[in-house]
Amino acid sequence: MPRAFTPKVVTANxxxxxDVVYLTADDRxxxxxxxxxxxxxxxxxxxxxxxxxxxxxxxxxxxxxxMVAGDNGPEPTHFREGFRRTGPSNYHHGKQAxx
Amino acid sequence: xxxYNDFDTAFLAERNAQFRxxxxxxIDGSLTExxxxxxxxxxxxxxxLHAYMLRVAIPYxxxxxxxxxxxxxxxxxxDKGYGHxxxxxxxxxxxxxxxxxxxxxxxxxxxxxHAIQTSGNTIRNVTAxxxxxxxxxxxxxxxPVAELIRQWSTDHPEFQFLPRKFKFAVTxxxxxxxxxxxxDIGVRMVRNAAGExxxxxxxxxxxxxxxxxxxxxxxxxxxxxxxxxxxxxVSVYNVLGRRDNKYKARIKITVxxxxxxxxxxxxxxxxxxxxxxxxxxxxxxxxEIEDHxxxxxxxxxxxxxxxxxxxxxxxxxxxxxxxxxxHKANGYAIVTVSLKKHGDTPGDATAEQMRVLxxxxxxxxxxxxxxxHEQNAILPHVHKSDLPAVYAAxxxxxxATANVGLIxxxxxxxxxxxxxxxxxxxxxxxxxxxxxxxxxxxxxxxxPLKLKISGCINACGHHHVGHIGILGLDRAGVExxxxxxxxxxxxxxEIGSRTGPGFAYDEITDAIERIVxxxxxxxxxxxxxxxxxxxxxxADPFKAALYPEDKGKSRAA
Ligand code: SF4
Numbered sequence: 001m002p003r004a005f006t007p008k009v010v011t012a013n014x015x016x017x018x019d020v021v022y023l024t025a026d027d028r029x030x031x032x033x034x035x036x037x038x039x040x041x042x043x044x045x046x047x048x049x050x051x052x053x054x055x056x057x058x059x060x061x062x063x064x065x066x067m068v069a070g071d072n073g074p075e076p077t078h079f080r081e082g083f084r085r086t087g088p089s090n091y092h093h094g095k096q097a098x099x
Numbered sequence: 100x101x102x103y104n105d106f107d108t109a110f111l112a113e114r115n116a117q118f119r120x121x122x123x124x125x126i127d128g129s130l131t132e133x134x135x136x137x138x139x140x141x142x143x144x145x146x147x148l149h150a151y152m153l154r155v156a157i158p159y160x161x162x163x164x165x166x167x168x169x170x171x172x173x174x175x176x177x178d179k180g181y182g183h184x185x186x187x188x189x190x191x192x193x194x195x196x197x198x199x200x201x202x203x204x205x206x207x208x209x210x211x212x213h214a215i216q217t218s219g220n221t222i223r224n225v226t227a228x229x230x231x232x233x234x235x236x237x238x239x240x241x242x243p244v245a246e247l248i249r250q251w252s253t254d255h256p257e258f259q260f261l262p263r264k265f266k267f268a269v270t271x272x273x274x275x276x277x278x279x280x281x282x283d284i285g286v287r288m289v290r291n292a293a294g295e296x297x298x299x300x301x302x303x304x305x306x307x308x309x310x311x312x313x314x315x316x317x318x319x320x321x322x323x324x325x326x327x328x329x330x331x332x333v334s335v336y337n338v339l340g341r342r343d344n345k346y347k348a349r350i351k352i353t354v355x356x357x358x359x360x361x362x363x364x365x366x367x368x369x370x371x372x373x374x375x376x377x378x379x380x381x382x383x384x385x386x387e388i389e390d391h392x393x394x395x396x397x398x399x400x401x402x403x404x405x406x407x408x409x410x411x412x413x414x415x416x417x418x419x420x421x422x423x424x425x426h427k428a429n430g431y432a433i434v435t436v437s438l439k440k441h442g443d444t445p446g447d448a449t450a451e452q453m454r455v456l457x458x459x460x461x462x463x464x465x466x467x468x469x470x471x472h473e474q475n476a477i478l479p480h481v482h483k484s485d486l487p488a489v490y491a492a493x494x495x496x497x498x499a500t501a502n503v504g505l506i507x508x509x510x511x512x513x514x515x516x517x518x519x520x521x522x523x524x525x526x527x528x529x530x531x532x533x534x535x536x537x538x539x540x541x542x543x544x545x546x547p548l549k550l551k552i553s554g555c556i557n558a559c560g561h562h563h564v565g566h567i568g569i570l571g572l573d574r575a576g577v578e579x580x581x582x583x584x585x586x587x588x589x590x591x592x593e594i595g596s597r598t599g600p601g602f603a604y605d606e607i608t609d610a611i612e613r614i615v616x617x618x619x620x621x622x623x624x625x626x627x628x629x630x631x632x633x634x635x636x637x638a639d640p641f642k643a644a645l646y647p648e649d650k651g652k653s654r655a656a
Contacts (some may be wrong), residue, residue, distance in 0.1 A: 082149075
């Protein structure tokens with residue numbers, strides 16, 4: 001039996017600001033993880049990543065990251081992505097300050 | 100201090116103009132990230148977790164007031180109003196935006212600062228004793244040598260693509276405050292039996308994944324041989340160093356794998372080849388550089404005001420007990436300004452605080468400031484009669500924390516709050532430990548204790564050479580903190596030993612407290628420091644305190 005595919009989100013950093021962005025289903029880059037497209041099919045995920053990587057004038061370093069479906073959109077499975085979603089813990093800077 | 104000549108100024112302006120165009124081409128899409136990345140790294144621009152990060156070199160940790168003011172201005176205008184001072188005597192800005200970076204570099208250029216070679220497999224910022232030019236125990240000021248190395252290594256065509264990054268540290272004192280034994284090359288200014296000045300050269304030290312203490316490759320190098328000999332060491336490394344495996348690419352591995360004697364033979368052979376090519380211009384340059392570092396005109400004045408303030412104000416007395424060091428000039432003191440206020444981020448200073456430091460440096464310290472690898476700021480030349488005024492101004496700015504050298508004077512790398520390479524956070528761990536010991540009101544009783552925290556195996560937080568070291572790891576998706584004990588970054592350098600299994604994020608502060616309480620219990624007297632006690636009794640009593648369920652049985656790490 002093939003290994004179950006962990007759902008993914010395409011993420012990157014914005015070219016100009018360097019902050020964390022996620023790819024939405026309608027091909028926008030969003031700052032809010034809740035708006036990101038949760039990819040549950042491995043082939044589709046690979047294809048979405050490829051198309052994201054072509055958008056060099058908007059973003060840097062696109063990659064696929066594990067997520068789970070939550071009540072309010074995708075939720076990180078690892079603490080690193082939790083910090084990327086929120087911002088640093090020593091100051092109220094980054095994403096947490098933007099909402 | 101060193102002032103740029105026309106060549107330096109023109110070189111920097113040209114580099115900045117090039118980078119401005121490169122940024123423009125990246126933004127308009129004509130450069131891909133793959134093409135742009137090496138260019139931005141050459142100019143100190145990283146991409147971190149939440150934003151870009153610009154790393155600016157503070158050569159051998161020396162700044163004048165004008166430079167500090169400019170750093171403050173950049174923090175305010177282009178960042179979030181603060182900067183982070185690092186263990187490599189750099190300052191990092193955590194939130195610059197790409198289109199602003201060329202302007203930031205120009206602003207730095209205005210005050211003779213830059214971000215060149217703060218990244219990449221090049222010779223990085225040359226660090227030095229932060230008490231250079233001021234310390235009572237100093238044989239000679241190490242900064243002219245550090246500046247000579249900086250000029251020689253900047254844009255050196257042979258050394259732009261070394262197998263891995265390369266770090267120099269220089270000290271002019273027998274008491275090593277520059278961690279020279281944990282650098283790729285350490286230069287110690289010494290005197291031989293005849294009293295002649297020269298250098299002891301250490302090679303192959305480093306922390307990271309495979310920590311090693313530097314080895315003496317030459318115990319006495321005559322002054323005129325310095326640059327050709329250093330060039331020979333780096334040149335041999337450039338050829339012998341491994342490029343097949345990033346984890347084996349540092350010179351410490353090259354020296355280790357080839358053996359010190361073989362490495363030395365190769366260096367001596369290379370040295371014999373290149374020495375004739377050094378016509379003496381290097382020595383002439385060194386003489387000129389030395390003129391830039393002439394000692395200020397110290398004044399001769401009574402210090403009664405200092406003594407009176409010590410008697411009258413216990414807070415001032417406590418601060419002067421911990422934060423002052425002995426100056427070579429009569430009536431003067433070296434002031435370490437702690438950037439480790441309990442509960443704050445180690446090494447961070449706001450723009451406002453930087454301005455206060457600049458003003459104090461200008462008014463009371465002959466226009467000089469230093470940044471230490473321990474992430475503090477230094478006013479190197481303060482007359483003791485001025486100390487009460489300096490203290491009052493620092494206090495007003497939240498900069499009078501009396502904890503230098505104590506357990507809350509923690510080195511902490513940025514860790515997972517900023518760094519893309521991190522495996523765990525370090526800043527909040529430092530904040531909590533500092534806060535805990537402040538609440539316990541114990542740290543002055545504990546005495547000298549160096550606690551250092553890294554957020555991954557790269558060891559930017561120097562945890563291996565902390566009396567207590569903490570290494571943050573990712574264990575199955577959870578932050579876990581390993582403890583090492585007995586490390587030492589001075590002339591008696593040693594790598595700390597791991598105590599055993601690590602601790603969870605919410606257990607680590609308690610674990611540190613148990614170690615420290617065990618020390619207080621077992622020390623022979625308050626004069627026996629933590630490190631002395633550790634060296635006397637070994638790790639077992641501390642392990643027993645850390646892992647009570649084991650009842651002190653020795654436990655495999
Ligand atoms: S030790 Fe690791 S986490 Fe800390 S700054 Fe260095 S690379 Fe980043």
